[in-house]
Amino acid sequence: MNSSSVSKLSNLSQSNRDTSEERIFATFIGFKDYFDAEKEDKPSLRGFSHFDLSFFCSCSPSDPSQFKAVWSKRFKTAVQQHNIRNYAKHQPDWRTIQALIDLRKESRVESPSDTPSKQSGTTVSSSFLDFVRNQHQTLKGPKWILSTGTCVEDKILEFAMKCQYEHACHAMIIDVNDPSWSEYFTGDELEEISNHNNPALPKVSEKVKNHLDLFRTFDASKNPNGKVRQPGNYLST
Structure with missing residues (x-):
């Protein structure tokens, strides 16, 4: 908040x-x-x-x-x-x-700290960490293995077991913008995680490219109405 x-x-x-x-x-x-x-x-x-x-x-x-x-x-x-x-x-x-x-x-202990590393300011108990460990063991499906051979889920658990305060890692959530993860993943690994399943942009057609090229020499002072004064409809099929 x-x-x-x-x-x-x-x-x-x-x-x-x-x-x-x-x-x-x-x-x-x-x-x-x-x-x-x-x-x-x-x-x-x-x-x-x-x-x-x-x-x-x-x-x-x-x-x-x-x-x-x-x-x-x-x-x-x-x-x-x-x-x-x-x-x-x-x-x-x-x-x-x-x-x-x-x-x-069972484990709620309030802390006045509000630093990013402590997030909620609520310490975690051993029973809480046992619950997180059990949740990790019951994960279904193949684990996420990066190109370097690093297992993402195992690294998240490693951080979760060392984190003394409630953190998104305890819910198996990773935010690559959190500086804490730099201790568990390399820069290239974080970039790979960030780019995972990114949607690919469609290829621009030649007709669209030709139409956009018209704006390279477009002179607004000579075209006060904002129209490109060129013959033909370059976007027609």
């Missing part, structure tokens, strides 16, 4: 509003931060949970049976408020969310 969002939440916490109202208010501040940050993929409730897992867990209802209904309603309201029409319906792994919340209740 950005500084303004934290400030608003802090002010609200000092008011006389009940806990459920604070949680709802905080949730919609979090949605705004997520929508502002999500530029590549369609926004989704699963994406929001990955955006800030610690925040997602702390704002979840106390009754696990209400997770899906409550969060789905919040997400629907949020996309309507922000006029977002193009979004995905991907759901979080609710069993994992519940397990993380249960572990947080």
